Amino acid sequence: MKVEEIRALSNEELKKQLEETHQELFNLRFRLATKQLVNHREIPRVKKEIARLKTIMRERELGIR
Numbered sequence: 001m002k003v004e005e006i007r008a009l010s011n012e013e014l015k016k017q018l019e020e021t022h023q024e025l026f027n028l029r030f031r032l033a034t035k036q037l038v039n040h041r042e043i044p045r046v047k048k049e050i051a052r053l054k055t056i057m058r059e060r061e062l063g064i065r
Contacts, residue, residue: 001049006056018053021046 001017009017025046031037 001052003052003056006052011057011060014053014057018050018057021050021053025050 006014006017025043028037028043028046032040032043037043
């Protein structure tokens with residue numbers, strides 16, 4: 001998801017998306033531990049997605065943009 005798409009979401013949608021992304025990261029780590037993960041680059045991608053979501057949520061808390 002791009003930053004513009006994330007900014008278009010409401011606060012509730014942001015929270016839901018963050019929960020889903022955390023669940024995806026958990027599943028990727030689980031698959032990594034059981035040697036079922038094929039593409040190891042997925043883990044950093046999901047971590048960056050979580051960081052984007054948290055950054056935009058924090059911007060809204062502080063009233064930036």
